[in-house]
Amino acid sequence: MSATELITASGGLDCHLNGDNGCGFPAPGAEIFQFDAVFTFSIGSLDVHITKVTLVLVLVSVVLMAFFLYAFNRPKLVPRGAQNVGEMGYVFIRDGIARETMGKDGDKFVPFLFTLFFFIWLLNFAGIVPFLQIPVTSIFAIPVAFALIVYLTWVPLGIYRQGFIGFFKNMMFPPGVPKAMYVLLAPLEFLSNILVRPATHAIRLFANMFAGHLLIASFSVAAFYLLSASVIGILGSAASFVVAIALTGFEALIQALQAYIFTLLAAVYISGALKAEH
């Protein structure tokens, strides 16, 4: 959050602990993820709201495409500079995720997983970029969109590869289980794979980014709120500020980790669809 936003979220310039106006701690809540539409237009009956989140999403998309187009523009056999960095990313996705989960079959899915990972990572990263300061993935619709794409990739792929009956049979009736257990297991497996899996896939990313952002915002607000012309006020404010900075560093780690987890899970789902796991 920018300074003005922070002050606004903190309840105004005068809101301090032990202040004259008896201001309570203005804990930031869900409202810091709500943005007013910059402009709105309609396509048919659909109102499209262009907000700060939309603009950050577009900016991140452009930066991402521009970087890799530049990095992989006329690549050399002996890499230098941006190509070197981009290549490390590519090899990481290919060897660390695609081939790790699917073997040689994984090579076909490298572009998909590559896009997923770097797009999500950069969208997460927007949360700690000054002035952007909103992890786009903490807006639930965005993880939902990604999880939906992954879902609509592995389910049809599984049906195509294993046949409609085979796909559901392999999913709901894993071998090596006593026959009577299938009464319990089959509906559970169906539920867990078809319904819960895409939901947790989206919510895991969303909730991590949401919570992380809220935490940083809380300590930033606290640093302002605790500030007063006293030793305790200065110490409390400084401590909150330090924690906010430390959490920002921690967030940088979580952002990469969550992007990795999301992509790895996508690869695991696709791998399961390519051939029955059991």
Add this chain to the structure above:
Amino acid sequence: MTSILAAAVLAASTTEGEEMPSVLAVPIDELIIGLIAFFVVFGVLAKLALPAIKKTLDERTNTIEGGIERAESAQAEAQKVLEDYREQLASAREEAAAIRTQAQADRSAIIEEARAEARTAAQTVTAAAEAQLAADRAQATASLTRQVGELAVGLAGKVVGTSLTDDARVRQTVEDFIADLEQQVAR
């Protein structure tokens, strides 16, 4: 999925004010924008950026593998040459050993031969000398016998006063005498 989301939205919205939409709400416009953004980025990266780097990485793998292959073949060749060399060296050594053995055998044969030759020559010379000696002795004996005979006959003639030369009877007498003498010597 939508029903679950709707339930979650309902559950989450109770704590917030009526005006505030839930954080779990999924506005259809945001969802569509998210989908479009992903497909645009995916399309650009998959079609324009990544094929080039894939090609380069494959090429590099090929180059490295080719280099390794070349190195391997060179090493195999070197190994083969070394083996050939060792083989040649071994066979040369064997040959040398054979020649040495042969030479040793030849040497003893030659020595033996020379020795035998020398022995034969010595024997020949000895035999010739012995024959010569025997011949000389026989000749000397014969000549001595004759001269002694003649002397004896001459002496006897002078004593008797008659010539006894060239008489068969006389010769017989002399020979008997000498044989008698020889018998005495032998005894």
